[in-house]
Amino acid sequence: MVGSRSLVTPTSSPQLEKALREKLSRRNEVGGSLGELEPLAIRLGLMQNSLTPVLHDPQLLVFAADHGLVVDGICEAAPRSTHETVQMVLDQQLPLAVFARAQGLAVTVVDCGMAQNLPPHERLLMRKIAHGTRNTRAALAMTLEQAHAGMRAGMEIGDKLPGNVTVLAGVGVGSHESASLVLSRLTESPVRDLIVSGPHMEIDFLAHVMNVLTQAQARHRAAVEPIDVLAAFGGFEVAVMVGVILMAASKRHLLIIDGAPACAALMVASRIAQPVTDYCVFCRSHSHRGLDQALNLFRSSALLELGMESTDGTGASLAWPLLKSAAALLADPAGGDGVDPAQPHAEAKPFAEPPPDPSPFGPALY
Numbered sequence: 001m002v003g004s005r006s007l008v009t010p011t012s013s014p015q016l017e018k019a020l021r022e023k024l025s026r027r028n029e030v031g032g033s034l035g036e037l038e039p040l041a042i043r044l045g046l047m048q049n050s051l052t053p054v055l056h057d058p059q060l061l062v063f064a065a066d067h068g069l070v071v072d073g074i075c076e077a078a079p080r081s082t083h084e085t086v087q088m089v090l091d092q093q094l095p096l097a098v099f100a101r102a103q104g105l106a107v108t109v110v111d112c113g114m115a116q117n118l119p120p121h122e123r124l125l126m127r128k129i130a131h132g133t134r135n136t137r138a139a140l141a142m143t144l145e146q147a148h149a150g151m152r153a154g155m156e157i158g159d160k161l162p163g164n165v166t167v168l169a170g171v172g173v174g175s176h177e178s179a180s181l182v183l184s185r186l187t188e189s190p191v192r193d194l195i196v197s198g199p200h201m202e203i204d205f206l207a208h209v210m211n212v213l214t215q216a217q218a219r220h221r222a223a224v225e226p227i228d229v230l231a232a233f234g235g236f237e238v239a240v241m242v243g244v245i246l247m248a249a250s251k252r253h254l255l256i257i258d259g260a261p262a263c264a265a266l267m268v269a270s271r272i273a274q275p276v277t278d279y280c281v282f283c284r285s286h287s288h289r290g291l292d293q294a295l296n297l298f299r300s301s302a303l304l305e306l307g308m309e310s311t312d313g314t315g316a317s318l319a320w321p322l323l324k325s326a327a328a329l330l331a332d333p334a335g336g337d338g339v340d341p342a343q344p345h346a347e348a349k350p351f352a353e354p355p356p357d358p359s360p361f362g363p364a365l366y
Contacts, residue, residue, distance in 0.1 A: 011046040011278040040326040057163025060105040063237035065113035066132035067174030083116045099317035113236030127153040137216040147231040154243020169313030170237040170261025179264035181233035194290040226271035241265030249276040258283040259312030263294040283315040
């Protein structure tokens with residue numbers, strides 16, 4: 001697919017993990033236990049292969065696309081269209097943008113396949129594959145060529161991003177349903193568990209949605225490989241996120257996954273290069289019950305549970321201070337090996353250890 005191939009390296013390192021735990025133990029001797037921050041700090045150290053992980057220049061990417069499946073009336077009444085949501089993000093009218101600005105996260109919207117075009121904007125990145133996907137109930141949502149084009153665009157974005165922290169969130173009417181079909185097929189989970197929004201979802205509406213989605217599943221029953229599943233059911237926002245995830249993980253960057261579309265992209269990416277999940281933490285911005293199941297598929301939970309009903313990416317912006325604090329536990333010279341506080345963006349010093357055994361997964365496809 002591209003000229004140079006990259007390998008996503010597993011973060012497992014017993015020697016480094018032991019050293020990280022010992023460093024935190026020295027911190028505990030004077031500061032006491034810090035609960036869940038400590039395993040989070042260890043994960044950050046393992047991601048960067050360093051006793052002094054440094055997080056800098058975080059990027060919050062909102063991937064936007066429209067979905068042909070919505071013509072079948074499978075979405076509960078959306079408060080606004082995809083392009084209206086995007087415009088509100090760009091105009092900093094949504095809590096997502098307000099919180100991100102307050103926390104120092106740079107926000108960029110990526111147009112992966114919105115039905116409408118927006119005027120140029122300094123925070124709008126045009127990577128439109130097409131003006132929305134086709135109706136997966138009647139045809140492939142996208143061609144294999146479009147799926148690959150979306151991933152290539154994502155890899156280009158991931159390669160050029162500043163910093164070493166990327167938040168991924170998807171928006172678009174129909175994005176949750178599309179993501180649910182992808183997750184269901186790749187994990188053999190009942191799609192109903194991913195679709196039910198909560199106890200107040202109307203029975204007749206749920207029956208209608210399930211009828212449409214089961215027809216889509218039957219039409220594409222032969223799609224089982226990750227790229228085939230992406231083409232059959234996915235959205236263009238998912239395709240582009242897959243590429244970003246693969247590229248960012250190959251650079252040992254922290255990935256913050258917020259929402260069902262981002263979970264679907266991560267699932268596809270993990271089928272291509274399994275260790276990508278080592279570099280991920282999860283957030284949530286709304287209480288949709290299907291998102292509970294999506295997180296369960298990764299045996300994970302959100303960093304914060306605030307009971308919000310907001311745009312994907314909002315929860316990640318609020319969790320960012322927690323991640324910075326976890327890294328600070330190790331970056332501070334508690335063990336005499338901290339970074340120079342006058343250079344907060346200095347690269348973390350790699351941890352010296354014997355060369356790892358070859359990855360059992362072999363080289364990644366991309």
